[in-house]
Amino acid sequence: MSVSTAFAGGWEKLPTPLTPWILDVISSMGHTQMTPVQASTIPLFMRHKDVVVEAVTGSGKTLAFVVPILEKLVRRERRLAKTEIGALVISPTRELATQIHSIFSLFLSSQPTSRQSLSPDEPSGSNVQLDSEPTYPPPLLVMSSDSAPVQDLQRFLSTGADIVIGTPGRIEELLLGKGSNIVSVKELEILVLDEADRLLDLGFQAVLTRILSHLPKQRRTGLFSATMTDADAMSELVRVGLRNPARIVVKVQSKKTKGMNASVQGEKEVVEERRIPANLQNFYMSCRASEKMLQLVRIIRHEVNQQQSSRFIVYFATCACVDYFYRVLSPLMPPGTDLFSLHGHLPPSARTKTLSNFTNSVALPTSPSILLATDVAARGLDLPDVDVVIQFDAPTDTKSFSHRCGRTARAGRKGRAWVLLVGREADYVEFMAVRKIPLKQKHRFSHDGSVVDQSDEDEDDPEVQSVVTIIRQKLLADRALHDKAAKAFVSFARAYSKHEASYIFRLKDLDLVGLAKSFGLLRLPRMPELKEVSTDGWADADLNWESYMYADKAQEAKRLAEAASKPTRSVEEIERRRAARVEKRKANTAWSSQSRRQEEREKRRDKKDRKKRWQKTQTSPGSESAEVKRGEGVPPSGSDEGDDWEDLAREERAAKRVKQGHLSQTEFDAEFADL
Template sequence: MTKKISKSRKIETGSDSLVPESTSIFDTQNISLKDDNSQKMISGHESKIQTIDVQKTKAKKNSRPSASAVFSYTEAWDKIKPPLNSEILNAMSLQGFENTTPVQFATIPQILKGKDVVVEAVTGSGKTLAFAVPVVELLIKKIKKIKQPHQNVHSIIISPTRELAQQTYKVFANLISLTGFDFTVVLAIGGSANESETIEQNASLKTNGANILIGTPGRIEDLVCGRLIGNNTKSTTNQNKKKWQSSTGRRSSPIISCRELEVLIMDEADRLLDLGFEKQLNMILSMLPKQRRTGLFSATMSEALSELVRTGLRNPAKISVKVESLDGIGLDQITPSTPSQKYIVYFSTCAAVDYFYRLLSNYFKILNEKSQDSQSHNIAVASLHGQMNPKKRSLTYDTFTNLPSTQSGLLVCTDVASRGLDIPDVDCVIQWDLPSDPKVFPHRCGRTARAGRKGSALIFLNPGREETYIEFMSIRKIPMHSTFYLNADLTPFTEKNKNYPDQDIENDDLLESIRKSICSDRETYEKGLLAFVSFVRSYQKHDAHYIFSLKSIDLALVAKGFALLHLPRMPELQNINSENFKKFDFDYEKIPYSDKIREKQRLAKIAQHKSENSAEGDSNKERKNKKRKPESWSNKIDSKEKKQIRLEKKIKKRDAIARANLSADSLNSSTTPHGVPGSISNLDDINVQPSNKLDKLDLIIKEKSLGGAKSLLGMIRKQKPQRID
């Protein structure tokens, strides 16, 4: 069953705040929009709370919802107060941005006035320009004031992923080039395979500096705080400890100085905390001046940000732009009507992305070979996930975003491509696997229907328990509506009282053809098993486990959907109904690698294994023919003999030590300093009266060997004569 998400949008007042009302740190100011798209500022000062909300009135009754993003119904750029420089206005005009979006009109004045901001705005609403414009504006004012080149770091923008940092860098570089100023913008991202690039960048920053620094948390921490070079805090006293040396290790000297920093921007701030960058952020904040402007930008704000707001922001203003479908009618059926369309398909794991990317690439390749019209299936397939090589990952992203308008594209990815990325002209977002964190859901959908364009989002839900997800998301103000099941010819399934057919013959035939193709490529066969196992483990760890329960899903049908040749060995499949999965009749050992080198290595290993097995078989036959007495394979007899020898040596050593100690004590205790013989009456407790002390010691050892509860050393110490002072 498929579910369709309406991308119709209404901008409404956001009532949520980052902190409780009793401890709120926002001031009050409201922005409301009228039907005629005119805008009026209503300022009030109720207590000391300030929230800047953008609200749109109800739609007309007969209006159909359109799947478009945020509307540009606010004022022109020259209406912003305080006014922007002419260079900024000219740059906006050259880029075709005639009017500001709601989030831009509300955010830019606050930053220019010296306010800290917490911005929660929908995807595609123009958040990047909302902080890029004031950053460049403040830099222009500072340059004009001091009238000389300024190479110290003025602004830092932190992004959670490399792709988002690269996109932000391009926005700043384009804006600065259009203004005509010679500002330096540096992109600092980690994961470079070539260490020399990092060394060259560090040397350039030390010499030339940078006005605007954009990067990921780890790389910016190395530049601002110094790289962690070892845990040598013991050798460094607290008095001689430098400021950049953390408690967990010694750091090198910082590459850049942030003494004159004025603006800090955290893009996708909640994602920065979710990815575990809290330590890096705290370390960076400790090196920055307190008298600065700070901005937190994201489409969703988590509760973890409340502490960051309390400690790092001074009297911030909250700007909230939230969306919801106008109504649930008038939804258009999504079908690939034109050959040039772009799709994004989300999976939960990197292994699933690798597997389905390989399947789709091979499938479209076969279609192009069979089809006379090669343009009908000319679709560029790309994959993107966190375990890819950084250079390949960057190249894939750039290639897909720069596809021509006449070229269709399909991006298979994980949540690494769910936040902030502006991939142009995405017609549809398909979620094969739903995100483990429900907060990621709107970010995925936001890759389409951006900046006034149209788009749609589809999710796949299994019948039954998973359908509760619709109500679960409606509580979060994300409504979904069911759509028709599509047949092979893309016509909707319209039987009464049924949402989907009992059996889809065309779908089964397609899966069988894919299974046959897998028999010719061992790498795809192995990736399929790994993708299925990773899916099961990811499904078990879903945050909404009361909806996504492994017991309520038919794993046999899931394995069929993965086009597996056979079920893998895993404990989750022990009690399933295997009737829904038909094992593919094939000799799996004969599946070859498409790579000739890997196949040659595999065959060599098989031949070596067979030769070793045959040699072992011959040796076993020879042993049987000689009729030798069977011996234990673990050599238990030899080990027992060695153990007995060690035990005997140990007992003899103890006896010798005990005899030596007893003889020494007897000499010392024969006469006391007062001339009184020492007492040895404790030895008389033994029933048998021995002839001398050594015989008594033998009896003690014998008693111990018969199962005495006390240790041998303790019994000897107990039998020592008592001295009389």
């Protein structure tokens, strides 16, 4: 059952009427009514209030600060000088900064023109034709992909931009570096931190502190995000300089009351029930590690054939995974599929180009477009017409979950999101439910698209091996793909071991061998995580590694040269040496452990023998001493035997505590190992 997005009335209902040309641009964008976050934020921001805004993805937060910034600048009594900045917008990523810049550019390119002022020497009744120019200059985008800091400063001086948008590092360079004596912030009206929690979490605290200390205190500040909890935002408010801010929270109500509401903290209490858009259907699928890639393919086929979906985003854990699967997934996808790759290790220009190509691609059910991405594409990006989001790997940062899902079901559209969970990862469902992100279970798909019967869910899918074979065929064509496969697998294991929900995502519980099948590896990589793992059910590809070639001739020549410089060894010899090293290590480990235990047993036996001998001497007729009477069998404190007896008694008491659970075995060994 779909739930429609609730709106908060027309733009004309704002307490302060908007400037006509700004209202015209909003109408041309198709926004005939305000969303709740816009209706709540814009009036406050326009009447000099600091705001902290938390709203689900796709709820219209960008316009909620773009419109007030433009209105503040339009209503200024004095135009800003060429070296003065009126508004500053800081974003955590280049992609989001570019998107915000494009929205400002759309507004400012549509503004009316004004006639240039006559020179003082020109008579007022002159009929000289004057050129017209925009009232406000275009915004300035500063980020490392387009230009150097010196070029940013040159563009600022040439355009006289009133609005500057950029990432923290480049903003700092413009204000405190190359332009410290040129760019003036004395007239700054508004500062906006978009995706504020991400800015505060990504290590930008020091940079932001320096920027904020440079800005005038008499300004309006807005913090905007979709996942900004009380602790995230309020604990940082003093540091970022907000004064008595209004907290605006948009909640998605339960299905009984449908829709979205917004309120301002202090005026009406709002409790958010869901942290995902109301129109989003959020599913999870539990499967074996070996079936993960197979189920991804079947979900895409199901969405294309049954739901007529055409535009997808698939999220992976690491850049190496995106880079690898981008190169090997084509044979598994529906015919005519266009794949796109986006991750943080790509050059900025390539990332911008990929986003543009994916956005502008002609996506149809007969030729779907699929973007493979990391979390670099999770926050803030307004990618139109995304029908489905699939999380191949659950995000390390749980906040990213809702941001990933929010790339679909935006601005009232319907959308679906899937996440694949392996083994005990199913506990993640309860983990997300606590965070107001409900997930509905979907059973695995069979080869014909039907749902697998629950009684058969514990059986291996026979099509897993065919997927492995298809991927391996791609890898066999180029040794470079094998290198990327191993790198992707290792990077995934490293990321998995650092998962934020480490009590759910435990590497020792993950079927790494099954996952290697899902990756289509030719052989298992050498890594510590696999040393103690059983390889039953795994078979390396039938391959002559000596003749396995790189497609790139220069790379292959380098490999051959390195091979020629090394002593020649057969594959059997290498494996034999490797097996010998493993056996030797096991033998040494076993011997050292056994030897230590034997020494401890001998020490205890010796102490018991000495105790018995001492007791016999003390119980002989006529040998009883005053000290023994007083201590009732305890030897004199000054004797060596007495010391040993006390140690033994203490050790026995500690052993009882270990059995009772009051003392750990580790603590016991540390205390008595040398006795």
